[in-house]
Amino acid sequence: xxxxxxxxxxxxxxxxxxxxxxxxxxxxxxxxxxxxxxxxxxxxxxxxxxxxxxxxxxxxxxxxxxxxxxxxxxxxxxxxxxxxxxxxxxxxxxxxxxxxxxxxxxxxxxxxxxxxxxxxxxxxxxxxxxxxxxxxxxxxxxxxxxxxxxxxxxxxxxxxxxxxxxxxxxxxxxxxxxxxxxxxxxxxxxxxxxxxxxxxxxxxxxxxxxxxxxxxxxxxxxxxxxxxxxxxxxxxxxxxxxxxxxxxxxxxxxxxxxx
Ligand SMILES: NC(=O)c1ccc[n+]([C@@H]2O[C@H](COP(=O)([O-])OP(=O)(O)OC[C@H]3O[C@@H](n4cnc5c(N)ncnc54)[C@H](O)[C@@H]3O)[C@@H](O)[C@H]2O)c1
Numbered sequence: 001x002x003x004x005x006x007x008x009x010x011x012x013x014x015x016x017x018x019x020x021x022x023x024x025x026x027x028x029x030x031x032x033x034x035x036x037x038x039x040x041x042x043x044x045x046x047x048x049x050x051x052x053x054x055x056x057x058x059x060x061x062x063x064x065x066x067x068x069x070x071x072x073x074x075x076x077x078x079x080x081x082x083x084x085x086x087x088x089x090x091x092x093x094x095x096x097x098x099x100x101x102x103x104x105x106x107x108x109x110x111x112x113x114x115x116x117x118x119x120x121x122x123x124x125x126x127x128x129x130x131x132x133x134x135x136x137x138x139x140x141x142x143x144x145x146x147x148x149x150x151x152x153x154x155x156x157x158x159x160x161x162x163x164x165x166x167x168x169x170x171x172x173x174x175x176x177x178x179x180x181x182x183x184x185x186x187x188x189x190x191x192x193x194x195x196x197x198x199x200x201x202x203x204x205x206x207x208x209x210x211x212x213x214x215x216x217x218x219x220x221x222x223x224x225x226x227x228x229x230x231x232x233x234x235x236x237x238x239x240x241x242x243x244x245x246x247x248x249x250x251x252x253x254x255x256x257x258x259x
Contacts, residue, residue, distance in 0.1 A: 008035060008233070008236050008238075008239050009036050010036045010037035010235055011035075013235075014040065014089055015039050015235065016079075016094070017039060017041050017042065017094040018043070018093070018097055018123070018127055019043060019070070020049060020094070020096070021041060021046075021047075021048030022045075022048070022098070022197065022199070023224055024197055026048075027225055027227060028228065029041060030056060031231050032092065032094075032231065033056040033059040035232050035235070036059075036061065037091075038063065038087060040063070040064050040079075040083050041065045042066050042070065042079055043065070043068070043097075044070070046065060050065040052065070053065040070126070070127065071118035072126075073126050076127055089134075090131050090138075091135075091142050091143070092145070093132075093145065094231070098147065099119045101116060102203045116165055117164070124146055124169055124172060128172070132180065141186070142184075142185045143186050143234060144186070145188055145189070145231065146169050146172065146173050146190075148166045149163075149191055150192070150254050152169065152170045153166075158208075170189055173247065181244060186240065186241075188234050188240075188244060189246070189247045190248050190250060192222060192227060192251065193216065193222055193249070193255075194212050194216070195223070196221055216252045217253030217256065218253055222250065222252060
């Protein structure tokens with residue numbers, strides 16, 4: 001085994017990728033599979049989850065897809081049971097379900113507020129509780145990677161509830177890193193900058209794009225493939241063994257500067 005393989009290989013690990021039917025988490029799932037992990041894709045959109053799971057079999061790993069509403073405790077509990085039966089253990093979790101809306105603050109309905117908070121934040125609390133408990137019982141540690149955003153603070157204009165939910169993701173990441181260090185479960189977050197994807201397609205107007213680029217030292221969008229390095233690094237027991245409670249920004253420098 002080469003030095004890099006030894007440091008980064010995810011051979012024989014089981015990764016659960018929630019929201020893996022989407023653009024960013026789909027690419028992250030592919031990175032994990034290429035590094036040797038078996039991958040279970042959980043998503044509300046079963047068709048996309050299946051497509052991704054099927055695609056990843058070319059890396060000679062075991063994969064499957066399960067339909068879940070990630071904000072439903074029952075759905076996640078049923079999925080966890082199925083995964084343990086099929087794979088025996090869970091070692092890596094990527095929590096990435098996400099929805100967004102650019103409703104002006106005074107027009108945000110309670111219903112919309114709750115929906116975004118449920119999909120973006122409650123889902124991660126539930127996933128950590130259900131899969132984290134499983135990791136604690138297994139007794140061999142694990143890596144949880146929550147997908148935050150550069151909107152987590154200071155907040156991003158026009159997306160109030162989304163920004164609020166992502167601030168909560170950072171806080172939960174830090175909280176659990178302390179509580180679960182004794183179980184050798186590392187809990188970190190990746191905060192992507194701006195990557196064109198499904199959930200933000202409607203929000204990225206020409207004016208908005210100009211403003212984002214002007215504020216991003218690298219003056220461009222990210223390519224989803226640029227999230228793979230941070231994902232494998234944080235997933236690897238060896239490469240990031242002393243990293244927990246961190247929010248890793250992959251944003252072309254967006255959060256490094258004001259104007
Ligand atoms: N694209 C960006 O620029 C960007 C930037 C920062 C953070 N993020 C975050 O990255 C993550 C992935 O987003 P993306 O940009 O790839 O968008 P995407 O829309 O392509 O992916 C989101 C996925 O979440 C799934 N999903 C939505 N509601 C769900 C639910 N209730 N249960 C289970 N799955 C559900 C969708 O079906 C979809 O597959 C999100 O958490 C998002 O907030 C994205």
